[in-house]
Amino acid sequence: MKRRIFTSMVAGMSLAAGLMGTSAMAQDNMRIALVVKALGIGFFEAAAEGAEEAAAELGNVEVIYTGPTDTTAEGQIEVINSLIAQGVDAIAISANDPDAVAPALKRAMQRGITVISWDSGVNEEGRMMHLNPSSTALIGNTILKLAADHMPDGGQVAILSASATATNQNAWIAAAEEVLPNYPGIDLVATVYGDDLSDKSYREAQGLMASYPDLKAIIAPTTVGILASCQAVSDAGKIGEINVTGLGLPSEMAGCVASGATESFAIWNPIDLGYSATMIAHALASGAVAEPGAEISTGRMGSVTLDDTNSAAMSDPFTYDASNIDQFKDIF
Amino acid sequence: MSKQALMSREVLLTGAIVLLLAIIASRFPAFITPGNLANVFNDTAPLILLAIGQMIVILTRCIDLSVAANLALTGMVVAMINVAMPALPVPVTILISVAFGALLGMVNGVLVWKLAIPPIVVTLGTMTIFRGSIFLLSDGKWVNAHEFSDPFKAFPRTELLGLPVMSWFAIAAVILFTLVMTRTTLGRAFYAVGGNPHAATYAGIDVGKTQFWAFTISGALAGLTGYLWVSRFAVAFVDLAGGFELNVVAACVIGGVAIMGGIGTVIGAMLGALFLGIISNALPVVDISPFWQLAISGGAIIIAVALNAQANREKGRIILKRAEHAT
Numbered sequence: 001m002k003r004r005i006f007t008s009m010v011a012g013m014s015l016a017a018g019l020m021g022t023s024a025m026a027q028d029n030m031r032i033a034l035v036v037k038a039l040g041i042g043f044f045e046a047a048a049e050g051a052e053e054a055a056a057e058l059g060n061v062e063v064i065y066t067g068p069t070d071t072t073a074e075g076q077i078e079v080i081n082s083l084i085a086q087g088v089d090a091i092a093i094s095a096n097d098p099d100a101v102a103p104a105l106k107r108a109m110q111r112g113i114t115v116i117s118w119d120s121g122v123n124e125e126g127r128m129m130h131l132n133p134s135s136t137a138l139i140g141n142t143i144l145k146l147a148a149d150h151m152p153d154g155g156q157v158a159i160l161s162a163s164a165t166a167t168n169q170n171a172w173i174a175a176a177e178e179v180l181p182n183y184p185g186i187d188l189v190a191t192v193y194g195d196d197l198s199d200k201s202y203r204e205a206q207g208l209m210a211s212y213p214d215l216k217a218i219i220a221p222t223t224v225g226i227l228a229s230c231q232a233v234s235d236a237g238k239i240g241e242i243n244v245t246g247l248g249l250p251s252e253m254a255g256c257v258a259s260g261a262t263e264s265f266a267i268w269n270p271i272d273l274g275y276s277a278t279m280i281a282h283a284l285a286s287g288a289v290a291e292p293g294a295e296i297s298t299g300r301m302g303s304v305t306l307d308d309t310n311s312a313a314m315s316d317p318f319t320y321d322a323s324n325i326d327q328f329k330d331i332f
Numbered sequence: 333m334s335k336q337a338l339m340s341r342e343v344l345l346t347g348a349i350v351l352l353l354a355i356i357a358s359r360f361p362a363f364i365t366p367g368n369l370a371n372v373f374n375d376t377a378p379l380i381l382l383a384i385g386q387m388i389v390i391l392t393r394c395i396d397l398s399v400a401a402n403l404a405l406t407g408m409v410v411a412m413i414n415v416a417m418p419a420l421p422v423p424v425t426i427l428i429s430v431a432f433g434a435l436l437g438m439v440n441g442v443l444v445w446k447l448a449i450p451p452i453v454v455t456l457g458t459m460t461i462f463r464g465s466i467f468l469l470s471d472g473k474w475v476n477a478h479e480f481s482d483p484f485k486a487f488p489r490t491e492l493l494g495l496p497v498m499s500w501f502a503i504a505a506v507i508l509f510t511l512v513m514t515r516t517t518l519g520r521a522f523y524a525v526g527g528n529p530h531a532a533t534y535a536g537i538d539v540g541k542t543q544f545w546a547f548t549i550s551g552a553l554a555g556l557t558g559y560l561w562v563s564r565f566a567v568a569f570v571d572l573a574g575g576f577e578l579n580v581v582a583a584c585v586i587g588g589v590a591i592m593g594g595i596g597t598v599i600g601a602m603l604g605a606l607f608l609g610i611i612s613n614a615l616p617v618v619d620i621s622p623f624w625q626l627a628i629s630g631g632a633i634i635i636a637v638a639l640n641a642q643a644n645r646e647k648g649r650i651i652l653k654r655a656e657h658a659t
Contacts (some may be wrong), residue, residue: 164622193622197574198565200612203375207616210362227477231566235489255477255566329478 029062032281033083034274035076035093036067037120042251042332044094047119047274051092054278057299061282064088073100080104083113090114090281095122102126114285118277121311128290129306131277133268135313136168139221139247140175142266142317144183146245147217150263154185155216158208160229160246162196162222172221189215194225201228209236220246226265230256250320250328257325269318270332276301276314341588344639345603349610356614363614370495376609377502378403378557378564380602382576383583384509385550387601390584391526392543393593394451398440399554400576401462404568406433406558408466411475411568418481425484426559433555434548436462441544441551448540459577466570477566488563498560502602505553510598522546526593583608586636607636 034051036044048065055061066083068075073096081104083091091108095101095117105115105126115122118131134142147157159176161169173191180188189212194201201224208215209232218233220226226248233242239260248256248265256262276298283296290296290310297303304312320328357364382399389396410429413420436458443454477485488498495503513519524532525542532539562568587604589596611632615625 190619192616196571198567198572199375199378199561199576202565203613204616206371206375207613210368211360211617211619227567228565231477231564252474252476252567255479258478 029060030090030282030285031062031064031086031088032090032092032278032285033064033066033088034278035079035083035091036065037094037096038071038075039067039069042330043270046270046331047094047277050271050274050276051278053271054275054282054299058279058282061278063278068096071096073097076101077104080108084108084111087111088113090116090285092116092118092277092281093122093127094119096120098123098126114281116277116281116284116290119273124309127310128284129280129296129310129312131273131280131304132311132313133273134315134317136171137175137178138313138316139172140177141179142319143172143219143221143246144176144179144186146264146266146319147219147243148183148186150243150245151186151216154187156187156189156212156214157217157219158189158212158215159191160201160204160208160218160220160222160225161191161193162225164193166196166222169221176219194220194222194228196222196224198224198228201225202232205229205232206236209233209238209242215242217243217245220244220248222246223248223252226262227252227256230259230261233261234259247317249332250325251330251332253320254325254329257320257322264319264321266317266319268314272301272318273314275299276304280304342597342599342603345587345600345607345636348636349603349607352607352610352614356610356618359618360614363617370499372609372613373502373606374496374499375613376605377498378561379579379583379605379609380502381505381553381557381560382550382580383587383601383605384505384598385553386580386584387587387589387596387598388509388513388522389451389543389546389550390581390589390591391522391593391596392539392546393526393529394444394543394546395455395581395591396437396440396547396550397452397455397577397581398436398459398462399550399580400573401459402433402436402551402554403558403561403576404570404572404574405436405462405466405469406555407562407572408470408475408568408570410559411480411562412469414481414484415475415479418484422483422487426556429555429559430552431555433558434552436555437548437551438544441547444547445540445544451543463570466572470568470570472570475562475568480563480566485563485566488560498564501556501560506598506602513598518542518545523594526595528594579608582633586633604636607632 034048051063055063066079068079076096084107091113098121102123102125105122109115115127116129117127119133121130159173161173190208192204192208194204205218205228208218218229220229226244226246230244233239233244244262245265247267249267253262253265279298280296284290288296290306292306292308292310294306295303301315304314306312353364362368386396386399406429409432410425440454440458443449444451488496490497492500521537521542524537525539529539561573583605584601586607587600589601611629
């Protein structure tokens with residue numbers, strides 16, 4: 001506890017120092033470093049694109065897109081040390097390890113650098129705030145909405161999950177069940193588990209089609225499950241009757257959307273994530289305070305509100321369909 | 333006498349399968365329509381192909397834990413070849429998959445034969461190496477449905493006389509290997525090596541070399557299944573068919589293949605695979621909690637193995653007797 005107070009004191013002082021720093025050189029460009037897990041990953045390249053977009057919108061901001069060449073905490077620590085030496089104004093990091101990079105980031109904060117984490121978080125002591133791509137409640141609502149949007153007359157839907165013990169999938173499904181009453185006419189008939197194995201997921205999807213001949217949609221909040229369901233629906237000749245939806249990556253789902261087995265699906269948008277992280281880093285480095293309950297503006301994405309752990313959720317997962325899949329399938 | 337005993341094991345398993353179907357039909361009648369049974373058979377075809385290869389390996393007192401990894405690696409290789417050369421005809425792709433799978437099997441075989449390392453250690457090692465190689469090859473990326481050429485995906489689904497081509501591969505393999513195991517010198521050598529390696533050596537059979545060929549056959553079948561699998565699910569990635577080697581071994585054991593070697597038939601391995609295939613296809617439709625599904629699959633394996641263990645003990649003696657009479 002004592003340590004926590006000390007940390008927040010240090011954070012406060014460093015923030016003050018940061019403030020003085022920025023006001024002293026207001027004419028200079030603010031330099032924000034976007035530190036990713038590793039260079040050369042499509043998802044992060046897309047995030048960097050979003051960061052550049054934010055920089056262009058803000059004016060006088062320079063984005064330094066950097067990271068190690070492999071996904072190690074050691075590599076990130078080196079990168080952070082070099083950023084401290086360069087005296088950047090803010091670091092926004094997607095961490096390879098929540099604990100290992102914290103000491104280096106603490107040192108950065110002591111030198112007056114604004115530090116936030118995004119996508120993959122850092123321990124509370126090692127950052128001022130953390131930006132989650134989305135929240136359990138938002139994801140649960142989105143996966144149900146994706147199915148309901150294409151069922152104007154209502155009908156039966158089923159969920160095909162990963163393993164029965166998967167923590168995140170179970171949380172999303174529970175959140176979806178909670179908002180089920182908001183979608184009148186939608187009847188959730190079964191939840192089955194494909195264990196993230198192609199063959200088992202495929203069989204479970206076949207089983208759903210056999211058990212519920214009137215099934216209108218299969219919701220799979222897992223990348224293996226959504227692909228296997230899409231294949232099972234195609235092979236059964238039920239494209240158009242059953243809509244396969246859920247969470248998937250555009251590069252993997254392009255075939256399903258092209259065949260029509262999937263009307264739409266969702267996943268967090270890395271461009272928006274990079275954009276929001278940059279906006280937040282800029283706001284904090286310019287004087288906004290990261291504390292529970294604080295609301296920070298994120299430009300075109302609206303704003304985020306911090307919870308007790310100084311974490312915030314960006315938005316609903318982004319929806320992909322035939323109109324935008326070609327744009328994203330080569331990105332991630 | 334021995335022939336009758338051998339028959340009865342297969343008859344027992346067939347009876348168990350019929351009983352299983354009857355129980356499932358009582359809860360979900362549509363399961364036993366011919367169309368659905370054909371689907372179940374088609375779904376089980378990869379397991380049948382792998383179980384035949386595994387049976388031959390187990391016959392020679394070895395075990396091949398690398399089959400699923402071999403399947404995944406070969407699948408990734410043919411998938412990447414297909415992406416690079418979409419115009420390559422499917423038969424050539426199949427030949428490549430069989431040859432590449434056989435090559436991987438030979439690696440196991442040579443290590444067991446020339447270095448005399450215990451097969452379980454060799455294949456545990458190659459299993460990890462194969463999985464690692466997929467990551468190195470693909471950079472951890474997936475090959476997805478829209479990247480494959482259409483003929484590549486369509487071939488196993490093409491219907492021939494009412495059954496998809498994938499099912500015909502399984503049927504052809506069952507017939508081919510029944511002939512190989514009963515009518516060729518190599519086939520009989522597999523039994524001899526597993527039944528009594530010392531006697532086999534005295535009879536002029538090279539035990540190591542026979543084991544080498546067993547691994548090669550298992551590898552070739554795993555390679556072929558690799559193409560069929562990737563094509564059927566239209567995706568190739570590192571964890572493809574993860575843990576499937578255990579299903580394959582289970583299918584063999586249920587099919588009456590003795591883990592101690594020397595006993596087993598192609599028909600038995602096929603029936604064992606079908607038994608597992610029916611359970612895994614039926615459980616989703618009879619609406620049972622996923623935790624019970626695992627327990628039921630496991631229970632079925634234990635019961636089948638317990639029954640077979642009893643039968644095997646007798647069979648062992650009978651086969652040795654027959655071998656005695658034969659020589």
